[in-house]
Amino acid sequence: MHSRSPLIALYDIAGAIKRYPLVGMLGWQDVRARYRRSALGPFWITLSMGVMIATIGLVFGQIFNTPMQEYLPFLTIGMVLWAFIASVVTEGSMGFIAAESVIKQLPIPLFVHIMRLIWRNLLIFAHNIVIVPIVMLIVGKSIGWIALLAIPGMVLLVLNLSWIALLLAMLCARYRDIPQIVASVLQVVFYLTPIMWVPKLLPARAAIYLLDSNPAFHLIEVVRAPLLGQAPTAANWLAALALTGIGWLAAVIVFGRHKRRIAFWL
């Protein structure tokens, strides 16, 4: 096997998938370690998220002059998804750096560390998602069968976050200023993407820049739209799919080239 071929990357990823019990255990342990000895445990995040959504909902609902029945569910799903995306990306940039002691001691597939952080954040996401039905109940909005489309949407989102986390983990292990850059870029993306503001209020010309050419919008939309009772547009699905393909291709090539060097960068 050539020492820099994409095969190395695929071999590592396959090895990591085979060790899913380890990933599951480490992810659970991370969540438990964070909230051990606290009575509410991970529901603390749910609670603070709920309070934040209620506040933003009240203020911006007034500013945008949108009916709460429409705005609050939109904001809630967007915020819960964004919290998941943002923490996977931020923790992804520390993915290998944080696992240094394990990487330098045990020959465990490196992708295990990426899967671990994704799993950990999925668990936290599962706690946060509880807010969505509560808000739906409060504003009296019903969820239809179309909501099931959010499942493939979520799969696409997680697949995309996986390659992003893998690429960032490598990049940040090599160049230590990237985590700071990532943090500020995330902030910018948050405001550029319709999470707090509703796309309807945008002038038609700006929509082309802020919606169609914004990958984050498509990724959020494939999960959010079905939960709000609409099917995502074909453009949303295509963009999310294309992003998955291109992103994974790039990640596998880069990971294959540098996998053997990562231990030396730490």
Add this chain to the structure above:
Amino acid sequence: MASIKFDNVSVDFPIYNASGRSLKKRLIRVATGGQIGADPHGRVVVRALENLNFTLSDGDRVGLLGHNGAGKSTLLRLLSGVYAPTHGTAAITGEIGSLIDISLGIDPEATGRENIYLRGALLGMTKGTIGKRIDEIVEFSELGDFIDMPLRTYSSGMHLRLAFAVSTIVRPEILLMDEWLAVGDESFKHKAEQRMTEMVQSTNILVLASHARDLLMHTCNRVMWLEHGRIRMDGAPAEVLAAYFGD
């Protein structure tokens, strides 16, 4: 069947200091036409191991000898598959186990029992295997009821006994050790010694880095003396040890 074959293996460490590692430096280097860098890639490089050639096969009990910085730990990491050689090829067949840093991955907030599963999973054991052997591990560690208490309540001796009990349950084909493990008080030490001997006997290949002359003399049938990343001497323990310790 286990074997290790090193063919012209070298390991170079890139040295990144705070600025060499930053993106700014990289960009400036591009702008200035690559004059800052020292080697062809523009990096400062330290060669940790140079042109290692050796073959190990079943029954080999190899001692690694050498001063600090001679490359012993790097060689152990190469053997464990954590590092890949920068040049040359290292062909390793056989399941590898290492007794280096046996407390790695242990969570102080989790209970002893949870930590057994955690540490076991890191070592590649399945939940089922650990479940079957957990009573044995608990009994060996002599922790009694403490096994269901958080690890932070343990004394350092108890901590080590637990780590030792889990880590020595595996029987790898290639066993890597950095110094002999000695844990616990007198009575436990005796038991631990026995467990270690058992483990060493059942493994196909042992690689043990140590400075202890008697230990290497008794345990190994071959000793490699590393100096500045190269093999200075490789042969029978008596011969190499005599040369190293200067008599």
